[in-house]
Amino acid sequence: ADTIKVGVLHSLSGTMAISETTLKDTVLMMIEEQNKKGGLLGKQLEAVVVDPASNWPLFAEKGRELITQEKVDVIFGSWTSVSRKSVLPVLEELNGLMFYPVQYEGEESSKNVFYTGAAPNQQAIPAVDYLMNDLEVERWVLAGTDYVYPRTTNKILEAYLESKGVAKEDIMINYTPFGHSDWQSIIADIKKFGSEGKKTAVVSTINGDANVPFYKELGNQGVSAEDIPVVAFSVGEEELSGFDTAPLVGHLAAWNYFQSVESDANTAFIKKWKAFAGEDRVTNDPMEATYIGFNLWVNAVEKAGTTDVDAVEQAIIGLSVPNLTGGTATMGANHHLTKPVLIGEIQDDGQFEVVWETDGEVAGDAWSDFLPESAKLIADWTAPIKCGNYNTETGVCSGQNY
Amino acid sequence: MKWLNDFRELFRRDQVWSVMLPKQVDVNLDKNIALYIEDLNVSFDGFKAINQLNLYIKEGELRCLIGANGAGKTTLMDIVTGKTKPDSGSVWFGQNHDLLGYDEAAIARLGIGRKFQKPTVFEELSVFDNLELSLKTNKSVLPTLFARLSHQQDKRIAQVLETIGLTEQRQLAAGALSHGQKQWLEIGMLLASDCRLLLVDEPVAGMTAEETEKTAELLNKLAGEHTVVVVEHDMEFVRSIARTVTVLHQGSVLAEGSMDDIQKNKEVIEVYLGEEHAEGSEAAL
């Protein structure tokens, strides 16, 4: 073909459109820019956008369409874990290549997927460390939307906290349905839980639409960040742009990127984004992950001299590109990136201010060390192991579909 | 404590479990009375529609029920057919069936059929299908699923169609019939169902004089083999079929007797007939 096709598999309608449309735009922007630079391997890049409409099985169908009908060379896509799980068998069957840009629960490493968002050890654990060490938090509320990412993350955190000597009665766990909008009782409960003398914090894995009513209620019930700080893993600049942050100043989020981080790369990126999408648009962590993923892919293709999936897959491992926070992102043999962990406080202008960060980049861990079964596994896509779930005890690889 | 009683019922030694009893016992008409209605009361939001009503209908009788608008005639039929539950009183079909304990379908299966005041037919089914569904057959689910129109049944329907004059419209959707035609169809459904007790609410409303005559003839023919209760306001018609007439007033029986007696009854004249239809007046214009 005379173009290199790039598939974009993000929901443009339905419940996830809110988050995913931005990522589609990001990919389009990156493609446009790459084409201005003369394309890749002397060819122009061509975006193929489809809409899986927040319907999980459709991700598999559209994924197949992209690979077999449109013959794309790479896919940037997916947000929710379930959508990734849905398309995964198709990617493995057809030997496709996908870059997944969102923080997730880990416990996965596929030959055909590169995970450019954070694994739990690149977000959740450092955040808890910060709360424990810097804010002297002793009681924990783990509040999340009832699905796999929060469940797993909270499982990991629970194990981690207990290993740090936190008593069971000092951990409160609460799950709510998707799109939960009535937070009165839960926040009242959190307040009560937090008024018993020990410093309390909320670790929120609340996802998507439930956040706005959550924070509004938090503000109205007067839960201030000084009393009970909330640290969120799924609330970024984009989400904050949906509400008035004045009453929420000081609440926290843990990410690998914030728009407010000062670096030349970031300034340039923000400028490009605003020119592309609109002056009032903000950037966020999954966008950075998409940015890194895209650049890694471009570099790998150039290095391999082809868009062939197997060649690119091998070329990309160990490759580094600058991230937007002034460091570098290196793709590990387990298909996860190295990332700095940043903790930011919400400001009244809807931005975050970094109040803590790791010294350097942390390597992403596909298999959490805090879950008994998973601790035994490692992912390593380089020879001789060449496997995403290698059991170090039995020396066996399991679960591969190709 | 209903469940407790149910539970006790389960362990009574003098009878087998009720679910194992044969489903329907045939109607016992030893005393020659088809329908017993005793001390019946119904009220709606405080308004007494039926008031201490007592009524006995003999087996094979053709009984006319008349009474002012709102006297409770239709309500009475509603009760007998299980549509309305009375506040108190009893309704027995023959010696052995307490109708108040049954639902509509069970009552219908005992052989009690009804024609409604406002003609009600299955509008989207054809005239033919309306009649087919009315046939006296096993109406449980499985038999119906595998049922097939027998030659006899087919003939029976043709016969009924002929009688009600809708042979030409047999494949027409019943909803497309005119008001009078629907009346006829509903009568036809009664005929097809071959019921033991027929409750007929205003059969000749909207019919021409001649059709009225024909209906009268039909009902007369049915009586004897079937027990028929007719409600009508058309006095000519009533006179032409009635042997015994019962007059209802404000939910109770005001008078009962032959048509002649009734037409002489002062009270009936006052509340219902008016001077025109009173015995001896220039009857029946």
Added chain:
Amino acid sequence: MIRIKNLNQHYGGTQILWDLNLDIAEGSCTCIMGRNGVGKTTLLKAIMGLLPTTSGEIEFQGKALQNRSAEFRAPAGIGYVPQGREIFPLLTVEENLRLGLQARNDGLKTIPEKVYQLFPVLKEMLNRRGGDLSGGQQQQLAIGRALVTDPRVLILDEPNEGIQPNIVSQIGDVILKLNEQDGLTVILIEQKLGFARRVGKEFRLMEKGSIVAADRMENLNDQLIRQYLAV
């Protein structure tokens, strides 16, 4: 007062009215008769604008009606008592009557006492839901409701269906009175010959969707009856 020329009407593919012509004089009381299903109700519905007509003209007081919508006809002075009563079942009797007020041209806001005089039972039942009434009571309500609209011409489709005998004669009296004293034009569909003869001044016989005979009531003879009304 009402003049119908070459009216044709279809239900779906079936033609019901065939080139129907009808003239109703002001102040007359006309009885339309015919067997079941010949199209009497259809004719009245066409006059009320409740059915689309295929072709033909309907004139009321010199004005063409066929292109005006149904809403226009009640205020223009046509009162309608439909077959099957068509009471608003969930409205109270009083509300059913009050609805008629809107069609009046005099802006009256209360239900005229006259209606209660004609049908005392309605007064007793004012707060009952229309749907709960007995068939006969509903029929009275339907007539009452039409009278509330203060019509110039009253159209009744089998108004005596299901009415107790003494009220039937009362209704007869009412119609006569309305027609003779108040000069109200009346069109009546009636199956019962006796009643028709008593109140009707004119008759029209229908068959297969056309008017086949028209004359003064005195001239309704047995031969006509046998020909058009017998089964």
Added chain:
Amino acid sequence: MNRYRCHYLLSNSLKLLFGFLLFVFSSFSYSQTIAELHHELTNVTLSKTKSVLEKIVQTDDETNLHLFETMLAGNLYFDTSDHSLLVLEKVDGVEQIKDFYSAEVRAIDRSDAKKIRVNNALRTYLRASIARIQLTAKDDTVRKEAVESLYKKVDKTTFATVVELRSQETNKAVQSAMDLLIDMNDAQFNKNEQQRIAAINRLAKSLEPAVRNMLVTIANQTEVPKVAAAATQALQTIEAKIGFYNKLDTVFFGLSLGSILLLASIGLAITFGVMGVINMAHGEMIMLGAYTTYVVQLLMPNHIDQSIIVAIPLAFTVSALVGIVIERGVIQFLHGRPLETLLATFGISLILQQLVRSIFSPLNRQVNTPSWMSGSVEINPVLFITLNRLYIFFFALIVFAALLVILRKTSLGLNVRAVSQNRNMARALGIKTARVDALTFGLGSGIAGIAGVALSQLTNVGPNLGQSYIIDSFMVVVFGGVGNLFGTLVAAFTLGIANKLFEPMVGAVLSSILVLVFIILFIQKRPKGLFPQKGRAAE
């Protein structure tokens, strides 16, 4: 009453006062040290800021309060060229850079002003420092709040100050706040057992969380059994009261949820309940109302407090007009085919969602809460009622009452019921059915729009807003009994309260499931909802 608001007013007036004072003293009054410290403040990293602030506190300088408050509000900046302190203020939506000392507007570029960063730890420290300064503030409420902020933690010197101030204090409320603080101190540290117990007994009347936590600690210290026993008893008294207030809380939560369900479903009670249109686009009418609120705020960015009042009639109009267009354009052709309305309106709802997605982007839009609606009323230390929910509760009742009047007392109400029961007969009576339909559908839609205004205060304003309420709305209308407005009211509150009763027991997810199961079972008992249509006609 309203914390944020008081605070805001106060800080403004103080700023004025200080501006004046600074003007008077600016020429000579600054000691070397404070200026140096201020300069140092602009040069340290976030982790070192606290030590500088501690030194500043030591100086007891008069500018400290102003400094701390500005910093706490996140408005303290400095000039990158000369490191002088600046204040960044928003005046009518425009940012203004002022000199910290003179309060004069400075003409420097925004990018030359750099923020002095604060984090949670600093905010805590700043608040405590402010409280200490404000123990002598003029305003009673400020003083009281200053004392209250010491409940959690108070150092020796500050406590001594409070004890000293107590004798001069004249305001009753401040007095009792101080007494509580003193009692707390006595309960813990008084050497005299009798006095300790007396203090504890007095504390049993208080619902302050700090008091309770302190009592728990005392009750667990068994060295002095009598004191521990007193503390245990005091705790019991307190817990009993708290238990009671928690129940009240639950009821209020239930009523609040109920009022939201009511608002969301009441428009549907008309379009669906009365007119019989299975209106799947109802949620989108709500959404349009919410977006109208957003647009109104865009148009009047400096009058957020008033914007919502303006938005109510506008949202009504917008949704009503769209409703009328839908009715005239589609629904009028579907009379007598209620199930088809489901189809068509579902299509319309897809179109409307995509429309706002195209116009406003798929992202949630920010709708601000007017200051008079934010925060909460504190009834006592354990019982708060959030203002926005309180207003929405009353708002829902008012809308309901207004609707009831329209449907019961106007001819529109009568006509719409007549039309929905027998369209042809209504036409034969001269009722202009087309107008009635359009107006009624418009009314139902308009009310949904109003609901959108209220919901914009609680939840996302995004293209999915409507979707999240449509199922609940149908559930409420059906549960209450179709066609019965009063039923909708009762159903909304019943479901609201039921949900909130289950929630503490089984969690939010199971409680939603339980409520659904409850509705399913309830309908078996009452197949036509709470308030069914009765009588013959309902068959």
Added chain:
Amino acid sequence: MKLFSSIFNFKRSGEPGAVIVPFVALLFVVTLFAALGNLVFPEGSVLHVSTYSITLLGKYLCYAMLALAVDVVWGYCGILSLGHAAFFALGGYGMGMYLMRQIGDRGVYGNALLPDFMVFLNWESLPWYWFGFDHFGFAMLMALLVPALLAFVFGWLAFRSRVTGVYLSIMTQALTYALMLAFFRNEMGFGGNNGLTDFKDILGFSLQSDTTRVVLLAITSLLLSLLLILSHAIMKSRFGKVIVAVRDSESRARFLGYRTERYKVWLFVYSAVIAAIAGVLYVPQIGIINPGEFTPINSIEIVIWVAIGGRGTLVGAVLGALLVNYAKTRLTAIFPEAWLFALGALFVVVTLFLPKGLFGLAGSIRKKLLPSPAAVKEVKS
């Protein structure tokens, strides 16, 4: 069989029936063509049919079956179920559980006993309700029995209490909504939001192989034909007439002695089983089942397929499902950002201009072209 004898008696049976045989024949031809095209003709040949098209067709046919299920209850009996996706999803979960057990120790954790999601949520042992699902027969039995039982219990409660009309519709919606919330819960042991996925093989045949896919498609197509014919036979029987009578006037049917609630319950169960079969066939072809399948919106969409095709016509419902889903596939590809406008408009336009759906349109075109003798007779009489 009496049931089947009526099927071939098309002269009397009116329009919908008359097209079933041609439709089934067409379905066979298409399936055969697709099968050969995929397995025999190589890529690049004009006759080649891609695997993508095979899975797509398989999905459409499952949806068509689902539409058939809804048409049976809605079109003929007037029971507007807004919860049929629940039966579909339950059937799918039954199949999903079987497929999950087939993974055995090939999961990522290599645990032979527990599916992956149970392993990482620290489940100790397989919950009791998962037992037996490694046997295909048992799993299929449960996949049909559980939805049937749910339909029976729900129908029995609701119809006996005479819950009708919108009340019933909303209750079915509540049912599927409650199930959705329940299946989201990880404690339920069905994989929570992620559901069941990453299947390997079915009865020993790899799900990734083209042959398996084609066979699955063929089975779907065959079952759809059978169910279409069976449903038609049922609707033509006297049972079917009672069902229509119930739709017209349930109380009148009761006064004739029919226990309408039983008729409705059995019809509802029958329909639920069809939906469950559709779900069973859907999962191996799609490769994932998760609680999203329970969302009330899905059920509403099914109703829309039926309405667009023409309700009460069986074949119409099937065609409606095929058409709408094909349109969705095309539109999302052609206008990824505006397809909802087109789809929404399609719904509105069809409702407004084709009150009887596409099938009704076809019928009236045919009528216009060749007026039936019956119609002529009616006019004259």
